[in-house]
Structure formats: C-alpha cells, structure tokens
Amino acid sequence: xxxxxxxxxxxxxxxxxxxxxxxxQILDGDYAPFERMPSESQLMKSFDVSRITVRQSLxxxxxxxxxxxxxxxxxxxxKPKAMQDVQHLEGLxxxxxxxxxxxxxxxxxxxxxxxSKDVQENLNINxxxxxxxxxxxxxxxREPISVDTSYFPIAVGQKLFAxxxxxxxxxxxxxxLRVPLGRADVSLEARSxxxxxxxxxDINVGSPIMWVQRLxxxxxxKPVDYEYLAFRGDAYKYRFQIERDPSRNSGFNxxxx
Amino acid sequence: xxxxxxxxxxxxxxxxxxxxxxxxQILDGDYAPFERMPSESQLMKSFDVSRITVRQSLxxxxxxxxxxxxxxxxxxxxKPKAMQDVQHLEGLxxxxxxxxxxxxxxxxxxxxxxxSKDVQENLNINxxxxxxxxxxxxxxxREPISVDTSYFPIAVGQKLFAxxxxxxxxxxxxxxLRVPLGRADVSLEARSxxxxxxxxxDINVGSPIMWVQRLxxxxxxKPVDYEYLAFRGDAYKYRFQIERDPSRNSGFNxxxx
DNA sequence: TATTATTACATGTTATATCAAGTTAGTTTC
DNA sequence: GAAACTAACTTGATATAACATGTAATAATA
Numbered sequence: 001x002x003x004x005x006x007x008x009x010x011x012x013x014x015x016x017x018x019x020x021x022x023x024x025q026i027l028d029g030d031y032a033p034f035e036r037m038p039s040e041s042q043l044m045k046s047f048d049v050s051r052i053t054v055r056q057s058l059x060x061x062x063x064x065x066x067x068x069x070x071x072x073x074x075x076x077x078x079k080p081k082a083m084q085d086v087q088h089l090e091g092l093x094x095x096x097x098x099x100x101x102x103x104x105x106x107x108x109x110x111x112x113x114x115x116s117k118d119v120q121e122n123l124n125i126n127x128x129x130x131x132x133x134x135x136x137x138x139x140x141x142r143e144p145i146s147v148d149t150s151y152f153p154i155a156v157g158q159k160l161f162a163x164x165x166x167x168x169x170x171x172x173x174x175x176x177l178r179v180p181l182g183r184a185d186v187s188l189e190a191r192s193x194x195x196x197x198x199x200x201x202d203i204n205v206g207s208p209i210m211w212v213q214r215l216x217x218x219x220x221x222k223p224v225d226y227e228y229l230a231f232r233g234d235a236y237k238y239r240f241q242i243e244r245d246p247s248r249n250s251g252f253n254x255x256x257x
Numbered sequence: 258x259x260x261x262x263x264x265x266x267x268x269x270x271x272x273x274x275x276x277x278x279x280x281x282q283i284l285d286g287d288y289a290p291f292e293r294m295p296s297e298s299q300l301m302k303s304f305d306v307s308r309i310t311v312r313q314s315l316x317x318x319x320x321x322x323x324x325x326x327x328x329x330x331x332x333x334x335x336k337p338k339a340m341q342d343v344q345h346l347e348g349l350x351x352x353x354x355x356x357x358x359x360x361x362x363x364x365x366x367x368x369x370x371x372x373s374k375d376v377q378e379n380l381n382i383n384x385x386x387x388x389x390x391x392x393x394x395x396x397x398x399r400e401p402i403s404v405d406t407s408y409f410p411i412a413v414g415q416k417l418f419a420x421x422x423x424x425x426x427x428x429x430x431x432x433x434l435r436v437p438l439g440r441a442d443v444s445l446e447a448r449s450x451x452x453x454x455x456x457x458x459d460i461n462v463g464s465p466i467m468w469v470q471r472l473x474x475x476x477x478x479k480p481v482d483y484e485y486l487a488f489r490g491d492a493y494k495y496r497f498q499i500e501r502d503p504s505r506n507s508g509f510n511x512x513x514x
Numbered sequence: 515t516a517t518t519a520t521t522a523c524a525t526g527t528t529a530t531a532t533c534a535a536g537t538t539a540g541t542t543t544c
Numbered sequence: 545g546a547a548a549c550t551a552a553c554t555t556g557a558t559a560t561a562a563c564a565t566g567t568a569a570t571a572a573t574a
Contacts, residue, residue, distance in 0.1 A: 191490055270528090272528085296554060328535065330555080
C-alpha cells in the first residue's frame with residue numbers, strides 16, 4: 001500500500017489516508033460485517049507507519065461507527081447502518097411546496113471564491129483550491145422565502161457557469177452533469193436575520209429565520225455541495241415523523257463471543 | 258492536581274481522570290464559553306503526565322463537543338449546542354447525556370386545565386374533558402435552553418403529580434408508568450420569543466427561538482403527549498441525515514434546490 | 515480426561531521525542 | 545511609521561518504546 005508522504009504540498013496526513021483506505025474497503029464489502037480486520041501490527045507493516053498512526057485511523061473509523069474493537073480479540077467491521085426511511089424527505093418537500101404554489105429562483109451571483117474554513121472542512125478541500133459560490137433567492141408564489149448560498153468544488157462548480165440556475169440545481173447535477181447524489185447531512189437552527197438577508201427576504205432585521213446547513217454527497221460519499229439556506233421564519237415549517245427506538249442495547253462485545 | 262495512579266486495582270486511566278476533571282470545570286463554568294483553556298504543556302505540568310495523555314483527554318472532550326481547538330491559538334471551551342437526532346424519538350436528556358452534557362429541568366407548574374382547540378384536536382379529546390398541563394424549564398449545563406409545555410390526557414397525566422419531573426419524562430412514561438411509546442409527529446419553525454418565554458430563557462424579547470410542536474403516541478397509536486417546546490435559538494440545533502431515494506427522481510431534490 | 519500454566523498475540527495506556535505549521539508579539543530594518 | 549523579520553508560543557502529526565490487560569490456543573500437569 002503506497003501512501004503519499006510528506007514531500008511536497010497537497011498531501012493529507014497519513015492517518016487520514018489510511019482511514020480512507022480502510023473505509024473504502026469496508027464500504028466496498030472487502031470486510032463482511034463482524035469480520036476481523038488486520039491487527040494493528042499488521043496494518044503497521046502493510047502501511048509502513050507507526051502504531052500511533054494506525055490507531056489514530058482506527059479511532060476515527062470507530063467514531064464513525066464503521067468498526068469496533070475488543071481488547072485481546074481484535075478489530076472488527078461493524079454491521080452497516082440501516083438505511084433511514086424516506087419519511088423526512090416527504091415532510092420537507094411538503095413544507096416546501098404547498099399545493100398550488102410555484103417556486104422559482106433568482107440568481108444573485110456565481111463566482112470563484114477562496115473558501116472559508118467551514119466550507120473547506122465540509123467540502124474536504126484545502127485553502128489553496130478555490131470553490132464556486134452560488135447565491136440565489138428562492139421565491140414561493142412571488143414572495144421571497146429563502147436565501148441560498150451554495151458552495152461547490154471547482155470541478156463540479158465550473159460546469160454550472162453555463163447553466164440556467166433559475167430552477168433547481170439538484171436535478172441539473174444529477175441529470176445533465178451526471179453527478180449521482182447520495183446522503184446529505186442537514187442541521188436546522190433558529191437565528192436572527194442580518195441586514196443583507198433581511199433585505200433580500202423583505203423582512204425586518206432581527207426577524208427569526210430558519211438557518212439550514214446542508215452538506216450533500218455524491219453516491220460514493222464525496223461532498224459535492226455545501227450550502228447555507230436562510231428561510232424566512234414565518235414561511236417555513238419543517239414537519240416529520242419519528243419512531244421510538246425499541247432497542248436500547250449497548251455495545252457489541254456480546255455479539256462476538 | 259492529584260491523580261489516582263497505577264498502584265492497585267480500581268483506578269481509571271489517567272486520561273479519563275483528566276478528562277473528567279476538565280469536564281467538571283467546564284460544566285461548573287470555570288471556563289466561560291470561548292474562553293481559552295490551559296495549553297497542553299500547562300496541562301502536562303499541572304497533571305504531571307505526558308502530552309499524549311493530555312491530548313487523549315482533549316480529544317475525548319472535543320468529541321463530546323465540550324471544547325474546540327485552533328492550531329497556533331489554543332484550546333477553548335465550547336458554547337454547547339443541544340443537538341438531537343431525527344432518527345429516533347428521544348427526550349432531550351436522553352439525547353444529550355451520552356454526549357457528555359448535563360441536563361436538568363425545573364418544574365414551573367402542573368395542573369388540570371381546559372384544553373385549547375389545538376390541544377383538543379391533537380390529543381383527540383373533547384372540550385368537556387380536562388387535560389394535565391406540565392410547564393417546565395429545561396437546563397443544559399446550568400443554562401436555560403427551553404420552556405416545555407406538555408399536555409397529557411387525564412388518565413396518563415394524573416399519574417405524573419406524584420412523580421419527579423426534574424428529569425426526562427419519556428423514560429418515566431415508559432419504565433415507571435408502563436406506557437410504551439411509538440411514533441411522534443414533530444414540526445419545527447423559527448419564531449420570536451415573547452416576553453414570558455424570553456424571561457424564562459434569559460434572552461431578549463424578540464430573540465429567535467426554535468418552536469417545536471411534538472405529538473407523541475403510544476405504541477398503539479393513541480396520543481399520550483402533546484407539547485410545545487420553545488428552544489433558545491443560540492442553544493439548539495437539529496441535525497439529521499437524509500438519503501436520496503433512487504427510485505424516485507422527484508422528492509426533495511427538486512423541491513428544495 | 516479435566517484442569518491449569520504457558521505462550522503468543524490482540525488492544526489499551528503512557529512516556530519521550532521530533533518536526534510541521536499556525537499565531538502572536540516584539541524587534542529590527544527600511 | 546510601516547513592513548519585514550524573529551522568537552516564542554500554540555496545536556498537529558508521527559516515531560519509538562515499554563508495560564498493562566484481555567483472549568485464545570497450546571502444552572504441561574494432576
């Protein structure tokens with residue numbers, strides 16, 4: 001296994017490279033659920049790194065739930081997480097498209113920018129690469145309801161310059177640019193509108209807005225779109241259903257033995 | 258600072274002892290949010306351990322969201338945000354406890370009331386029946402983060418009078434009152450704090466709050482708890498993942514983006 | 515044969531030591 | 545005075561080393 005070592009720029013830490021390599025193997029099914037993985041000393045040899053570096057990789061994988069360890073026994077691939085149902089999606093789309101209303105978008109700007117720390121971390125790019133920023137205002141029945149600020153990696157984002165961005169970007173990505181979309185991480189919080197946002201949304205400064213951060217990945221798990229969505233508080237409601245988790249178990253050590 | 262070292266049995270690893278000591282300091286408010294904490298070398302001296310041990314403690318605290326670091330600058334106490342997962346139905350303290358936060362609740366009132374239209378419809382009771390109203394302020398790390406107003410049908414609610422309501426109500430319902438919980442309907446929106454809420458949450462009137470309505474059913478589908486949760490906007494974040502449904506090309510992609 | 519040591523190997527914990535890289539404040543230089 | 549340099553911090557990454565502790569298979573023993 002060859003790692004990109006510290007000779008020039010543009011390299012990731014060894015432990016991250018190892019983590020990604022192992023992660024890929026697990027996700028590719030090279031290790032079946034509950035199958036034992038190579039021991040730390042084996043990994044040290046095959047990657048030619050110290051134990052600390054190996055353990056740092058394993059710790060990250062553990063934190064992501066991809067592996068678990070058992071002292072004296074070894075390290076094992078986890079059972080892959082069950083897919084979430086799609087009920088959330090239904091709730092969100094329902095909130096977004098009340099029947100009989102039309103949505104549209106107005107493009108404010110599209111340009112290459114030096115990405116902020118937050119954008120860098122989420123898109124997994126370094127500060128030297130640029131990112132493509134797209135700012136739009138979205139309307140529901142002629143009324144502004146959100147300001148969307150999206151960041152794309154250069155490779156993907158450059159293709160957007162020549163496209164019509166007055167509609168939806170996701171179908172454009174999927175159908176025209178052939179970027180298969182996968183998981184998205186979303187967070188919601190209530191904030192106050194700053195003056196720019198307030199002006200665009202036609203509300204008073206300080207009015208409540210729903211602040212949404214969403215990181216969308218392609219089907220291989222690579223980030224393709226990180227965005228901030230500022231929704232007018234009085235025009236946005238997020239509905240969904242959740243199930244009580246009946247299994248309150250702890251730890252998988254029992255499973256092995 | 259004296260640590261229990263490896264002389265006999267019944268001791269915890271040094272890094273865990275250090276982690277707990279620092280955690281206590283943070284939760285006790287010895288370090289204000291965003292305040293710089295002692296550097297790694299200072300911690301090495303004061304605890305008389307190696308840097309690796311200190312860093313292991315800090316890594317755990319970081320994973321729990323209690324601190325954040327900035328290379329070259331230092332390590333800082335976080336302003337903790339309550340985060341809940343949408344996948345499962347759980348109360349706040351259930352969600353937060355495994356992440357290293359301390360939660361508590363203060364009971365403001367519990368009484369029988371004539372239910373509002375909204376409560377009647379959601380609990381599926383008529384205006385002649387009463388309902389039990391429980392109002393509480395919930396705290397995270399000693400700071401108020403939400404005002405919870407819950408309504409229960411008489412049958413369930415009466416049993417709550419004799420109970421300790423300073424913790425989470427869900428486990429109480431399930432374990433002590435033997436009410437098996439099932440699905441819940443939830444909605445989130447951003448609102449402004451009214452004067453009562455603002456006073457209880459120690460924020461200014463008009464500050465953004467996350468307004469949550471939640472209707473919880475038992476496992477047979479009968480409503481058992483309808484509640485309004487007013488979260489401080491700066492202390493609450495709702496986070497979840499969604500999967501793209503490959504079988505359907507419409508869905509959330511088109512709607513949102 | 516059944517039990518007990520032994521041994522080999524697994525992860526867990528901790529120490530010491532470098533070098534890299536980001537930040538800050540002071541000092542020098544132009 | 546402003547810009548550049550430097551020194552002294554900070555956290556980040558990585559190597560080598562040792563011992564503790566848990567597990568499993570094998571060998572020795574009762």
